[in-house]
Amino acid sequence: MRYLPEAFIIGALKRGRPVEQFLGPVGAPDRLGVRYVEVRPTQASYEVHVHTAEDVGHERFSDLVEFPPLDADEDEEEFGRLVATAEDPSTALAAAEEATGAVRSRWVNESMVQDEYGDFVRAGRPADRSPDGHP
Template sequence: MAESFLLGALRRGRSVEQFLGPCGSAGRPGVRYVEVRAAKTSFEVYLHTVEDAGSEGFFDLGEFPPFDPDDEAGEFGRLLGMAEDPLAALIVAEQCAGAGRGRWVNEGIVQDEYGDFVRAGRPSDASPGGWLWPEMPDVTGPRA
């Protein structure tokens, strides 16, 4: 999504998301995605880490259980940070979750990217589009 469309969507109160790829282990696979959403007076950045519970016919990441079942806040995502403007929120997502500026999609489209990941055999090193999965920076932010 072009940056101007991305910032416009956030200013209109729409969320944007980015699929970050696999996490966990072969015995306990998970996936991560990051979301930037508008709040009343700011923009919030959430990291979602869920069990890789999908199949070729089931891509609804919002329905997947949290990767850490003991983390009640994990069900809603981990709040990585907040910012007063959308561009600053994108920078938080880049610094705290390894998000890439050119890979954002509208809310709900991240599920299609997960579907591409499943159909490609769940590659561990790079996305079906060829870009390397980001490494998760070591951050300890507030929990949602």
């Protein structure tokens, strides 16, 4: 089971574990990138971060955290843009979905977003749908 049911998403966040979602391609044809969103628990809240990386991967290299930022001016230590903060997991998920277009049924555990990227690469990097056919 790759995608987490909502109860598992909330449970992971309450246990201090981030959840992520692959959002797909971004950028111009001459400089392709990919985006993913992360909901990250902190001591007092839940933060929503959007990561935009240069699409430098292939079937054997899909570790998105190793990809360079798409924006060359972005400081590597600040990779990922904070887009929302919430006091509870449900509100954080709703904020992530509103800010990024994420879908409730497609959240995965931390680091599983690499598998999503791998599927994207194997599907030929489609611009209009997810590798499993969803928009």
